[in-house]
Amino acid sequence: MLIKDASILVDGGLLRDVNIAIEGSRIMGIGPEIRDESGDGEVIGGSGKLAIPGLVNAHTHLAMTLFRGYADDMELLPWLEEKIWPLEAKLTAEDIHWGTKLGCLEMIRAGITCYNDMYYIMDEAARATKDMGLRAFLSAVLFDMRPDLIEDAEPFIRRWKGDDLIVPAVGPHAVYTCSEETLYKAMDLAEEHATMLHIHLSETRSEVESFKKNCGNSPVGYLDSLGFLSDRVVAAHCTWLSPKDVSIIGTRGVNVAHCSISNHKLASGIAPLDQLARAGANICLGTDGASSNNSLNLFQEMKTTAIVQKCAHSRPDLFGAREVWRMATDNAYAAFGLDLGLRVGALADLALIDLKKPWFFPLAEENIVSHLVYSIQGGVDTTIVAGKVLMRDGVIPGEEAILDRAQKQFEDLVSR
Amino acid sequence: MLIKDASILVDGGLLRDVNIAIEGSRIMGIGPEIRDESGDGEVIGGSGKLAIPGLVNAHTHLAMTLFRGYADDMELLPWLEEKIWPLEAKLTAEDIHWGTKLGCLEMIRAGITCYNDMYYIMDEAARATKDMGLRAFLSAVLFDMRPDLIEDAEPFIRRWKGDDLIVPAVGPHAVYTCSEETLYKAMDLAEEHATMLHIHLSETRSEVESFKKNCGNSPVGYLDSLGFLSDRVVAAHCTWLSPKDVSIIGTRGVNVAHCSISNHKLASGIAPLDQLARAGANICLGTDGASSNNSLNLFQEMKTTAIVQKCAHSRPDLFGAREVWRMATDNAYAAFGLDLGLRVGALADLALIDLKKPWFFPLAEENIVSHLVYSIQGGVDTTIVAGKVLMRDGVIPGEEAILDRAQKQFEDLVSR
Numbered sequence: 001m002l003i004k005d006a007s008i009l010v011d012g013g014l015l016r017d018v019n020i021a022i023e024g025s026r027i028m029g030i031g032p033e034i035r036d037e038s039g040d041g042e043v044i045g046g047s048g049k050l051a052i053p054g055l056v057n058a059h060t061h062l063a064m065t066l067f068r069g070y071a072d073d074m075e076l077l078p079w080l081e082e083k084i085w086p087l088e089a090k091l092t093a094e095d096i097h098w099g100t101k102l103g104c105l106e107m108i109r110a111g112i113t114c115y116n117d118m119y120y121i122m123d124e125a126a127r128a129t130k131d132m133g134l135r136a137f138l139s140a141v142l143f144d145m146r147p148d149l150i151e152d153a154e155p156f157i158r159r160w161k162g163d164d165l166i167v168p169a170v171g172p173h174a175v176y177t178c179s180e181e182t183l184y185k186a187m188d189l190a191e192e193h194a195t196m197l198h199i200h201l202s203e204t205r206s207e208v209e210s211f212k213k214n215c216g217n218s219p220v221g222y223l224d225s226l227g228f229l230s231d232r233v234v235a236a237h238c239t240w241l242s243p244k245d246v247s248i249i250g251t252r253g254v255n256v257a258h259c260s261i262s263n264h265k266l267a268s269g270i271a272p273l274d275q276l277a278r279a280g281a282n283i284c285l286g287t288d289g290a291s292s293n294n295s296l297n298l299f300q301e302m303k304t305t306a307i308v309q310k311c312a313h314s315r316p317d318l319f320g321a322r323e324v325w326r327m328a329t330d331n332a333y334a335a336f337g338l339d340l341g342l343r344v345g346a347l348a349d350l351a352l353i354d355l356k357k358p359w360f361f362p363l364a365e366e367n368i369v370s371h372l373v374y375s376i377q378g379g380v381d382t383t384i385v386a387g388k389v390l391m392r393d394g395v396i397p398g399e400e401a402i403l404d405r406a407q408k409q410f411e412d413l414v415s416r
Numbered sequence: 417m418l419i420k421d422a423s424i425l426v427d428g429g430l431l432r433d434v435n436i437a438i439e440g441s442r443i444m445g446i447g448p449e450i451r452d453e454s455g456d457g458e459v460i461g462g463s464g465k466l467a468i469p470g471l472v473n474a475h476t477h478l479a480m481t482l483f484r485g486y487a488d489d490m491e492l493l494p495w496l497e498e499k500i501w502p503l504e505a506k507l508t509a510e511d512i513h514w515g516t517k518l519g520c521l522e523m524i525r526a527g528i529t530c531y532n533d534m535y536y537i538m539d540e541a542a543r544a545t546k547d548m549g550l551r552a553f554l555s556a557v558l559f560d561m562r563p564d565l566i567e568d569a570e571p572f573i574r575r576w577k578g579d580d581l582i583v584p585a586v587g588p589h590a591v592y593t594c595s596e597e598t599l600y601k602a603m604d605l606a607e608e609h610a611t612m613l614h615i616h617l618s619e620t621r622s623e624v625e626s627f628k629k630n631c632g633n634s635p636v637g638y639l640d641s642l643g644f645l646s647d648r649v650v651a652a653h654c655t656w657l658s659p660k661d662v663s664i665i666g667t668r669g670v671n672v673a674h675c676s677i678s679n680h681k682l683a684s685g686i687a688p689l690d691q692l693a694r695a696g697a698n699i700c701l702g703t704d705g706a707s708s709n710n711s712l713n714l715f716q717e718m719k720t721t722a723i724v725q726k727c728a729h730s731r732p733d734l735f736g737a738r739e740v741w742r743m744a745t746d747n748a749y750a751a752f753g754l755d756l757g758l759r760v761g762a763l764a765d766l767a768l769i770d771l772k773k774p775w776f777f778p779l780a781e782e783n784i785v786s787h788l789v790y791s792i793q794g795g796v797d798t799t800i801v802a803g804k805v806l807m808r809d810g811v812i813p814g815e816e817a818i819l820d821r822a823q824k825q826f827e828d829l830v831s832r
Contacts, residue, residue: 068775068791069783073726073736106774110793264723265790267732294790295775300716307680308724310489316683320489358522359484359711361819362826367485374681374710375484377526378794403777410778 001387002036006046006352008342012322013365020051022348025164025386030342044382044392048356050368053341054113054135054349054385055298056332059198059236059257059286061119062129063091065106066099066410067291076204076266084291088120090416095409096124102406103296104132105399108390110297111351111380114338116234116257116286118171118198120149122156126166133390135349137234137336139171139198142186144179153186157193165386167336169196174203175219176211180226187228196232196336199223202245203237204268220245229254234335236286238276239269246272250279255335258327260305261295262288270312273305273319284332285324298328302373321373352382417803418452422462422768424758428738429781436467438764441580441802446760460798460808464772466784469757470529470551470765470801471714472748475614475652475673475702477535478545479507481522482515482826483707492620492682500707504536506832511825512540518822519712520548521815524806526713527767527796530754532650532673532702534587534614536565538572542582549806551765553650553752555587555614558602560595569602573609581802583752585612590619591635592627596642603644612648612752615639618661619653620684636661645670650751652702654692655685662688666695671751674743676721677711678704686728689721689735700748701740714744718789737789768798 003020008030021029023038036043071083096119107115114135119125122140129136140156142149153170160168170193172178172186190197202208202219211219220241223229231253238249238256249256258271277283285301287293302324309319333340340347355363359375383391390396419436424446437445439454452459487499512535523531530551535541538556545552556572558565569586576584586609588594588602606613618624618635627635636657639645647669654665654672665672674687693699701717703709718740725735749756756763771779775791799807806812 066778068778069780069786070778072783072786072790073733075731075733079732102774102777106793109774261719261723264727265732267726267730269730270727290791294786295793297793300719300793303677303716304720304723307677307720310683311680311686314683314685315491316495316681317489317491356816356819358518358525358815358819361518362482362484362486362823364485364826367488370485370488370710374488375706377522377711377713377716399774400772403772403774407778410780 001038001040001042001044003044003046003051003352006049006051007355008051009368012369014368020046020342022384022387025348027342027344027346027348030344044352044389046352048354049352049381050355051342052111052351052353053329054351055111055328056284056336056338057107057112057115057287057296057298058234058255058284058332058335059259059288060103060115060117060296061289062103062115062117063096063099063119063125064289064291065103065296066095066406066413067289068294070291070414072294087413090413091120093121093124095413096121097128098402098406098409100125100128101132101402103290104129104134105396105402106296107134108132108383108396109380110299111353111383112296112298113349113351113383113385114336116198116336118173123159126160130165133165133385133388135165135385137167137169137196137198139169142170142172142182143177144182145177150182150185154189157189157195161193169198171198174200175222176207183223183226183228187226190232196234197228198234199236201235201238202240205240208240218242218245220248224248224252231255231282236288237263237268237271239263239271241272243275246275246279249276249281253280253282255282255284257284257286258305259286259288260301260308262292264304264308266292270308273309274313282331282335283327284335285327299372299376302328306373321370324373325369348387349385351380351384354379354381417454417456417458417460419460419462419467419768422465422467423771424467425784428785430784436462436758438800438803441764443758443760443762443764446758460768460805462768464770465768465797466771467758468527468767468769469745470767471527471744472700472752472754473523473528473531473703473712473714474650474671474700474748474751475675475704476519476531476533476712477705478519478531478533479512479515479535479541480705480707481519481712482511482822482829483705484710486707486830488710503829506829507536509537509540511829512537513544514818514822514825516541516544517548517818519706520545520550521812521818522712523550524548524799524812525796526715527769527799528712528714529765529767529799529801530752532614532752534589539575542576546581549581549801549804551581551801553583553585553612553614555585558586558588558598559593560598561593566598566601570605573605573611577609585614587614590616591638592623599639599642599644603642606648612650613644614650615652617651617654618656621656624656634658634661636664640664640668647671647698652704653679653684653687655679655687657688659691662691662695665692665697669696669698671698671700673700673702674721675702675704676717676724678708680720680724682708686724689725690729698747698751699743700751701743715788715792718744722789737786740789741785764803765801767796767800770795770797
């Protein structure tokens with residue numbers, strides 16, 4: 001496959017008229033004179049378009065896309081107790097399947113090629129994701145209250161280890177829902193199978209305060225005392241941290257999945273990103289679930305992250321466009337060990353963005369990353385994962401049928 | 417013209433299969449059985465689409481769309497002194513023309529049918545806006561440093577008074593750039609010609625503090641002592657207010673153009689919206705200019721406003737979707753005296769949104785406003801102002817030529 005005459009980002013600037021040759025799941029050539037040697041004859045016109053390496057959604061619960069708009073503007077506890085948990089208690093594999101596919105559609109439309117998820121019935125999430133062609137790190141969530149989930153964690157890993165798109169991981173939910181024993185088990189599993197560890201960490205003030213009161217340590221300090229924290233960990237949120245917590249997270253090289261929109265919509269708070277970055281944490285961006293965002297769009301996440309951090313520090317010069325762009329790309333590639341980027345040998349996970357939209361004008365060498373972070377309002381029209389075209393010129397085959405089916409599934413779920 | 421089988425919002429819910437008949441610039445019928453009696457035979461398919469009354473951008477500087485991405489991530493003073501003011505010193509009527517048209521394209525794509533602007537060379541902004549077919553309240557900005565602008569304020573009003581799309585207004589820039597004499601002159605003009613008054617008010621902390629130090633009064637207290645504040649005023653920003661300021665703004669029924677994204681990106685601060693609303697202020701939403709936003713999209717503005725206010729108050733139940741939706745619609749219609757809404761006799765300023773997008777699923781009677789505020793990522797495909805179709809099925813005639821011409825104009829401006 002050859003993408004012809006696209007523009008690409010080079011050192012944050014714009015290089016025009018570049019061809020990208022893809023063979024199998026990898027980029028085999030990139031440059032102005034590159035030709036297609038795959039022999040499949042497929043050509044995608046890239047003229048007037050920008051090719052970007054795929055964005056990575058570092059924290060979400062994709063099946064919850066089925067709950068989008070079901071409950072908004074509520075206090076956290078009534079939201080969970082009256083709305084979310086009763087629905088979750090009724091979830092079936094079919095709900096997971098169609099919720100996941102609905103979420104995949106939205107991410108494909110937003111140039112996201114890989115996501116990191118923690119939820120229930122993850123074999124079904126994996127099947128749905130493979131059907132859609134996206135790449136995913138999937139953790140079956142672990143809670144003490146559900147010993148069956150803990151028991152299935154290792155079989156789940158074995159079932160999916162080695163898959164070309166699905167990477168199984170271990171997902172202990174949080175320190176307030178998992179015992180020491182469960183956390184150790186998760187660590188052992190991750191060690192034995194060389195997987196990521198995905199956990200919610202210090203999301204709300206009340207959660208952190210009550211943990212401290214009960215355990216005499218912060219969630220971060222406690223996890224570190226177990227030896228849990230390392231660069232194998234993706235810690236979602238990290239909103240309420242002491243200076244010591246920040247220093248631990250930085251020293252251990254933890255990957256922080258920052259969820260700015262969800263943290264604001266649920267009024268959880270503003271994460272100390274600046275301190276985390278300076279301490280050495282690797283900051284990535286996540287949308288969280290569509291029940292608390294309510295979209296699955298990392299461009300929105302980038303803009304929100306940049307502007308709320310600027311305002312929180314009264315420093316418009318902090319969190320510039322290039323820094324925030326790296327969070328959704330390079331930082332995430334490092335976190336998940338993804339061989340990704342627009343270069344020879346890398347995975348062919350990428351998106352094309354139509355630059356002929358008002359929000360990309362005026363366009364200059366120096367402002368393209370600013371436009372991607374601050375002004376984009378659409379235009380992703382082609383998304384490719386592992387060399388397979390998932391959306392072309394704005395068309396995702398079968399999209400309408402999935403939308404209709406997801407709608408029926410939601411109606412069935414709430415009336416069940 | 418007949419819009420056939422659209423859905424509309426009724427009391428925040430969804431009413432399906434409604435026809436909307438438009439004759440001239442007004443809605444002449446609306447309901448399931450309504451037929452077209454205009455005789456023009458034009459039919460727009462509304463099936464699977466939501467018709468909304470047009471959104472109103474209550475504060476912007478549209479020609480500055482030409483500066484989008486020219487300077488980001490800078491402290492306010494160097495940003496103004498090194499970047500924005502040097503460009504503004506070179507502005508020609510052609511810059512204003514193409515910057516305005518570029519901004520109009522973006523707003524048409526986002527369902528904005530009317531905007532409120534304050535800038536230079538506004539006759540050209542008015543001509544460009546009329547070419548594009550949008551409705552606008554335009555103020556020629558008034559500064560003491562430019563007596564020529566003050567002198568032209570009344571002739572400008574006379575030139576445009578009575579126009580079908582352009583409503584002239586009076587725009588004293590701010591209390592720190594306009595003398596008492598200029599402010600009185602602006603009030604007299606607004607009184608004599610029954611126009612709106614458009615002013616920047618208490619945007620940054622340092623501006624408010626230095627005004628207080630020099631004048632012994634807050635900007636709000638000072639304006640009120642002149643008798644300036646009334647429901648004829650649109651005050652942009654209102655970020656730094658004392659409780660007394662809030663009470664004055666509420667009592668006078670001032671229309672506040674809240675610019676959440678710009679205030680965050682420039683790190684100006686978080687406006688006390690909750691207090692303002694409770695005091696009786698009429699809160700509308702503005703994008704501010706694309707040099708500080710960097711987009712002109714009120715859906716983004718609604719989401720940002722809701723989530724940052726929730727977080728600032730640690731109250732996820734505050735600033736619900738319906739309240740924020742009203743800021744971009746009903747509150748703005750009241751502020752500008754616009755006879756607008758989906759009802760018989762109202763101005764035919766409206767947009768159609770394609771509901772067959774992943775971010776609108778699942779769709780239920782109760783969650784459509786939530787989707788419009790929290791999850792929309794595009795889908796406005798038809799925009800109509802005063803009964804004239806500006807965009808149909810995503811196509812704006814002549815768009816590409818305007819984009820190319822605006823690009824050339826920007827390149828000319830920066831190299832001038």
